[in-house]
Amino acid sequence: MTSSLTMKNVTLKFGGLTAVNDLSFDISRGSISSIIGPNGAGKTSVFNMITGFYRPTAGQIILAGNQLVGKKPSQITRLGMARTFQNLRLFPNLTVLDNVKSGMHSRTSQTVWGALWQTRAQRREEQLIEDTARDCLRFVGMEDSCWRIAKNLPYGAQRYLEIARALATKPRVLLLDEPAAGLNYEEKEDLIALIKRIRTHYELTVLIIEHDMGLIKKISEKVIVLDYGQKIAEGTPENVLSNPRVVEAYLGKEEEAI
Amino acid sequence: MNPSRKKIAVVLLLAVACVLPFLSNNYWLDVATLALFYVVLAQGLNVVVGFAGLLDLGYAAFFAVGAYTTGILMTVYQWSFWLTLPVAMVFAAIVGVIIGAPTLRLRSDYLAIVTLGFGEIIRILAINLTITGSASGIYGIPRPSIGGYVLGGQIDFYYLNLIIAVLAVVAVKRLGTSRIGRAWMYIREDEDAAEAMGINRINMKLLAYSIGAVIGSLAGSVFAVKMSAIAPLSFSFTQSIMILLAVVLGGLGSIPGVVLGAVLVIALPELLRSVEDWRYLIFGAALVAMMLFRPQGLWPARYEMKRGARRSKTEEATEGGSGNDVKLDNEKCNA
Amino acid sequence: MDILVQTLADGLVIGAFYSLIALGYTMVFGIIKLLNFAHGDLYMLGAFVGYTLLSVLGGDSSGGGLMGILIVLLLTMVIVGVIGMGIERVAYRPLLLAPRLSILITAIGVSLFLENGSMIVWGAQYQVYPLQLSHDGISLLGAKITYVQIGLVFISALLMLGLHLFINRSLYGKAMRAIALDQTACHLMGIHVHKVIGLTFFIGASLAAGAGTMAGAYYGTVNFMMGFVIGLKAFTAAVLGGIGSIPGAMLGGLLLGMMETAGTFIFGGSWKDVVAFSLLIMILVLKPTGIMGEKVTERM
Numbered sequence: 001m002t003s004s005l006t007m008k009n010v011t012l013k014f015g016g017l018t019a020v021n022d023l024s025f026d027i028s029r030g031s032i033s034s035i036i037g038p039n040g041a042g043k044t045s046v047f048n049m050i051t052g053f054y055r056p057t058a059g060q061i062i063l064a065g066n067q068l069v070g071k072k073p074s075q076i077t078r079l080g081m082a083r084t085f086q087n088l089r090l091f092p093n094l095t096v097l098d099n100v101k102s103g104m105h106s107r108t109s110q111t112v113w114g115a116l117w118q119t120r121a122q123r124r125e126e127q128l129i130e131d132t133a134r135d136c137l138r139f140v141g142m143e144d145s146c147w148r149i150a151k152n153l154p155y156g157a158q159r160y161l162e163i164a165r166a167l168a169t170k171p172r173v174l175l176l177d178e179p180a181a182g183l184n185y186e187e188k189e190d191l192i193a194l195i196k197r198i199r200t201h202y203e204l205t206v207l208i209i210e211h212d213m214g215l216i217k218k219i220s221e222k223v224i225v226l227d228y229g230q231k232i233a234e235g236t237p238e239n240v241l242s243n244p245r246v247v248e249a250y251l252g253k254e255e256e257a258i
Numbered sequence: 259m260n261p262s263r264k265k266i267a268v269v270l271l272l273a274v275a276c277v278l279p280f281l282s283n284n285y286w287l288d289v290a291t292l293a294l295f296y297v298v299l300a301q302g303l304n305v306v307v308g309f310a311g312l313l314d315l316g317y318a319a320f321f322a323v324g325a326y327t328t329g330i331l332m333t334v335y336q337w338s339f340w341l342t343l344p345v346a347m348v349f350a351a352i353v354g355v356i357i358g359a360p361t362l363r364l365r366s367d368y369l370a371i372v373t374l375g376f377g378e379i380i381r382i383l384a385i386n387l388t389i390t391g392s393a394s395g396i397y398g399i400p401r402p403s404i405g406g407y408v409l410g411g412q413i414d415f416y417y418l419n420l421i422i423a424v425l426a427v428v429a430v431k432r433l434g435t436s437r438i439g440r441a442w443m444y445i446r447e448d449e450d451a452a453e454a455m456g457i458n459r460i461n462m463k464l465l466a467y468s469i470g471a472v473i474g475s476l477a478g479s480v481f482a483v484k485m486s487a488i489a490p491l492s493f494s495f496t497q498s499i500m501i502l503l504a505v506v507l508g509g510l511g512s513i514p515g516v517v518l519g520a521v522l523v524i525a526l527p528e529l530l531r532s533v534e535d536w537r538y539l540i541f542g543a544a545l546v547a548m549m550l551f552r553p554q555g556l557w558p559a560r561y562e563m564k565r566g567a568r569r570s571k572t573e574e575a576t577e578g579g580s581g582n583d584v585k586l587d588n589e590k591c592n593a
Numbered sequence: 594m595d596i597l598v599q600t601l602a603d604g605l606v607i608g609a610f611y612s613l614i615a616l617g618y619t620m621v622f623g624i625i626k627l628l629n630f631a632h633g634d635l636y637m638l639g640a641f642v643g644y645t646l647l648s649v650l651g652g653d654s655s656g657g658g659l660m661g662i663l664i665v666l667l668l669t670m671v672i673v674g675v676i677g678m679g680i681e682r683v684a685y686r687p688l689l690l691a692p693r694l695s696i697l698i699t700a701i702g703v704s705l706f707l708e709n710g711s712m713i714v715w716g717a718q719y720q721v722y723p724l725q726l727s728h729d730g731i732s733l734l735g736a737k738i739t740y741v742q743i744g745l746v747f748i749s750a751l752l753m754l755g756l757h758l759f760i761n762r763s764l765y766g767k768a769m770r771a772i773a774l775d776q777t778a779c780h781l782m783g784i785h786v787h788k789v790i791g792l793t794f795f796i797g798a799s800l801a802a803g804a805g806t807m808a809g810a811y812y813g814t815v816n817f818m819m820g821f822v823i824g825l826k827a828f829t830a831a832v833l834g835g836i837g838s839i840p841g842a843m844l845g846g847l848l849l850g851m852m853e854t855a856g857t858f859i860f861g862g863s864w865k866d867v868v869a870f871s872l873l874i875m876i877l878v879l880k881p882t883g884i885m886g887e888k889v890t891e892r893m
Binding site: 386 | 628683684687688691692693694695696697698699701702703704705706707708709710712713821822825828832863864866867870871873874877878881
């Protein structure tokens with residue numbers, strides 16, 4: 001299998017604090033992988049580095065042959081990286097449809113000129129944007145909510161909307177930051193099915209940050225465990241979750257346990 | 259309002275605007291002409307503040323750039339008015355980029371102060387430079403002409419302004435519903451999320467700022483030939499504030515709202531003539547009251563009201579929508 | 594040499610006014626992250642309230658004495674301080690959780706209200722301050738420094754010292770710093786958040802008002818628009834020192850005052866404001882944290 005996303009010896013320091021230390025991993029194309037670890041282990045920092053919001057202190061991040069370090073988030077999105085945020089970052093006062101249309105920005109090219117004269121190319125592109133946005137919404141089962149204002153949606157729907165918005169950027173790699181947080185059991189089952197459908201339908205690679213072990217076991221082919229910014233284990237879910245170091249990171253040492 | 263009724267309303271409004279010169283006396287015609295200036299200026303600022311969410315407190319600077327460019331080119335170099343327009347617009351766009359490039363990375367409140375500072379710098383430059391005629395300004399700016407017909411009368415300028423106002427409204431409307439306009443709104447709503455969606459926020463902000471500058475300078479150019487004399491006093495901080503007031507009063511980002519706001523900002527002081535001194539006091543109080551009780555403006559932008567929209571009462575979302583709305587929506591979804 | 598000393602001395606007086614106003618900016622920004630656009634107008638209000646008190650109490654040229662002037666100064670500070678608290682209560686408190694743009698526009702509205710309200714009350718013309726200060730002074734290295742200048746800088750220093758002690762020694766000061774860090778947590782810990790914010794506005798407004806009264810006496814005339822430009826300058830001073838930092842505001846004010854006087858000397862009086870505003874823009878663009886400000890980590 002070819003690799004899609006590679007981290008090579010990535011370190012991230014904030015002043016004296018090392019958030020991520022010498023992290024390397026390799027995500028193969030078309031796979032679903034997870035990053036787990038206790039709170040503050042540096043998981044979201046990894047996402048922020050991959051998407052260009054943080055600049056690593058050292059190391060390389062490579063997406064399908066392209067070096068990502070030093071690029072702006074918008075450039076990285078153009079290269080095929082899409083993400084959701086841990087604490088929902090929708091465009092709250094805009095409609096669901098307009099939210100998803102944002103994903104098409106980097107895949108379209110009309111400028112001021114086209115908008116002012118309403119050229120044929122402009123109208124064709126607007127149609128394309130709308131169709132793609134509707135397709136993405138249909139895929140997550142939200143096309144009926146097109147005209148609703150994003151902030152008025154129930155929480156679960158807002159999570160799905162964020163995923164639809166990420167899909168509209170036509171990514172190669174989709175990063176999901178705690179997609180199951182705040183969802184109940186049934187919603188989690190739906191989410192698992194959705195992520196699997198996304199992988200096959202859009203032929204992309206999925207990387208998930210998650211706390212829910214059940215979800216991770218059901219969905220991921222590979223699990224990477226972070227603790228204090230270090231990778232302490234990597235492998236299939238069964239192997240990793242029985243690894244004593246992982247158990248220790250989550251529950252504390254044997255003698256400290258009750 | 260459904261689309262066809264909206265169209266009828268627009269046509270009616272335009273018809274009234276067209277016959278207005280024959281119905282009103284000179285005094286009110288002058289007020290109407292001034293209101294049309296404000297429609298153009300407020301729409302330009304609407305792009306910056308309403309769409310892109312960048313608080314600009316020095317917008318009158320671009321008004322000044324347009325007016326002075328036209329004034330100087332016409333009096334010193336005897337250019338035709340129509341030729342000065344593109345030059346003034348390009349010049350304003352350049353000034354916009356020069357001001358914007360280093361400052362648009364700043365946080366919103368810092369940006370407000372920086373734009374205010376730039377506005378003052380431009381005004382002080384106009385007072386101190388010889389080419390701008392120092393404190394007394396530029397006078398004797400000739401009237402423009404179209405193929406031998408000199409636009410000299412009040413009615414001529416009313417129609418010229420009306421045409422420019424309509425063009426500005428159409429242009430801003432088209433931009434607002436385009437890919438570019440949406441990008442501005444994404445930035446206004448959440449900069450980081452917009453960036454994550456592949457939108458280069460600095461470039462898009464610069465674009466909004468420059469387009470605002472171009473529209474403002476256009477109004478300035480026309481202002482110069484209408485007044486035939488310009489002075490730094492017309493481009494003060496108060497001017498910037500009045501334009502901003504038009505945008506906020508009408509509704510940030512709302513095109514009909516901003517037109518309404520511009521008309522009100524000009525018409526109300528005329529109606530309040532008897533209490534001259536109290537005008538700005540009332541304006542100040544109105545701004546505070548507006549933000550406290552109706553922050554979305556008199557005619558707010560409604561993003562959900564688009565073609566084919568199936569609306570319900572609970573979806574009438576406005577800025578800072580109450581928790582109640584959300585709950586009702588939840589119930590509906592579960593049902 | 595004498596010109597340099599003269600410039601420094603004159604700059605020090607203006608700088609002291611800037612510092613006093615900048616303190617209010619910085620404290621309010623530090624605690625609720627609001628740029629109080631109306632702050633410069635509180636300085637103007639201070640000048641006018643002092644003007645009225647002096648007129649009413651008959652503080653004519655000599656009779657009032659130093660004690661009388663100091664009493665007027667303190668009274669003005671209390672009155673304007675209360676007005677500052679009132680503004681916070683009516684205009685800002687309901688908007689604490691609203692978007693930034695709303696509260697900024699509110700502040701502009703308050704500023705318009707105060708300026709034009711003062712114009713209605715005190716008139717649009719320049720008013721001559723009912724106080725004649727002596728022009729006696731000492732010669733220092735060839736420059737003339739008046740006793741009034743020394744007195745004004747001394748009073749300003751005293752006020753700033755008092756504030757410094759208050760912030761660092763009292764419980765209120767501790768509460769202010771705590772609220773700046775986390776408002777919600779302060780609510781939960783039983784701190785009267787609104788009371789502390791109100792007090793911050795009181796202190797900020799009264800310091801600005803003190804500067805206003807002193808400036809009125811120093812320059813001799815007052816006008817309803819006098820707060821606008823100086824408000825901007827004081828903001829520049831606050832940014833220069835590092836917004837949110839109290840010692841920064843003091844230092845920034847003094848530095849700006851001296852730089853501006855030096856700039857006037859070099860470029861001429863009509864470019865004075867351009868010097869200050871250019872400085873402001875340069876700091877904001879190149880080093881937004883100022884001299885003593887802490888780096889604010891933006892969310893993300």
